Amino acid sequence: DGGITQSPKYLFRKEGQNVTLSCEQNLNHDAMYWYRQDPGQGLRLIYYSQIVNDFQKGDIAEGYSVSREKKESFPLTVTSAQKNPTAFYLCASSIVATGLQPQHFGDGTRLSIL
Amino acid sequence: AQKITQTQPGMFVQEKEAVTLDCTYDTSDQSYGLFWYKQPSSGEMIFLIYQGSYDEQNATEGRYSLNFQKARKSANLVISASQLGDSAMYFCAMRASSGGSNYKLTFGKGTLLTVNP
Numbered sequence: 001d002g003g004i005t006q007s008p009k010y011l012f013r014k015e016g017q018n019v020t021l022s023c024e025q026n027l028n029h030d031a032m033y034w035y036r037q038d039p040g041q042g043l044r045l046i047y048y049s050q051i052v053n054d055f056q057k058g059d060i061a062e063g064y065s066v067s068r069e070k071k072e073s074f075p076l077t078v079t080s081a082q083k084n085p086t087a088f089y090l091c092a093s094s095i096v097a098t099g100l101q102p103q104h105f106g107d108g109t110r111l112s113i114l
Numbered sequence: 115a116q117k118i119t120q121t122q123p124g125m126f127v128q129e130k131e132a133v134t135l136d137c138t139y140d141t142s143d144q145s146y147g148l149f150w151y152k153q154p155s156s157g158e159m160i161f162l163i164y165q166g167s168y169d170e171q172n173a174t175e176g177r178y179s180l181n182f183q184k185a186r187k188s189a190n191l192v193i194s195a196s197q198l199g200d201s202a203m204y205f206c207a208m209r210a211s212s213g214g215s216n217y218k219l220t221f222g223k224g225t226l227l228t229v230n231p
Contacts, residue, residue, distance in 0.1 A: 042222055058218060099211060105159035
């Protein structure tokens with residue numbers, strides 16, 4: 001089945017620690033995205049990537065980093081500089097970054113502070 | 115800038131009845147897309163339906179239909195014959211096709227739908 005796989009489902013971070021969230025897609029989509037969701041809120045864009053080896057900051061990129069070395073993979077690192085990382089993180093992909101195609105989402109990763 | 119407003123924090127509906135979830139939007143773009151997503155308590159975001167700004171007919175997908183009123187800038191989701199499995203958070207979202215933010219979805223704050231047996 002084609003889809004987007006996020007792992008782990010739950011993640012705990014200690015103070016001062018970097019953690020990496022995985023996102024893999026087998027939809028052959030060019031564009032991939034990372035969103036953050038806080039309780040009772042909609043989604044906010046952290047980073048997006050239109051093609052391999054290219055990525056751009058979204059609305060709330062501070063304290064996060066990404067890489068796009070392969071078309072299928074777009075990992076997100078939550079660095080120690082992100083002071084309030086507790087949230088639900090959703091990865092998405094679309095055929096291309098521009099245009100009006102829908103974005104399809106993974107099942108998400110819940111990140112908490114220990 | 116784009117903005118999505120969902121004025122109903124929560125809605126209740128009896129099983130097998132229809133329900134309308136409200137969504138209004140604001141944009142200066144002429145070409146844009148409107149989307150509805152369902153988020154169950156498990157967290158995944160499920161794409162339901164899409165309406166393009168130039169589409170003359172309202173979109174339908176099974177029990178979901180989108181009541182698109184362009185002049186009023188509204189894009190309400192109608193769910194017919196509600197089922198218990200429809201209980202979830204529903205998000206309206208927009209994507210513009212021009213300008214500097216055409217890559218992202220702008221989301222509303224969502225409406226929590228509860229279907230009662």
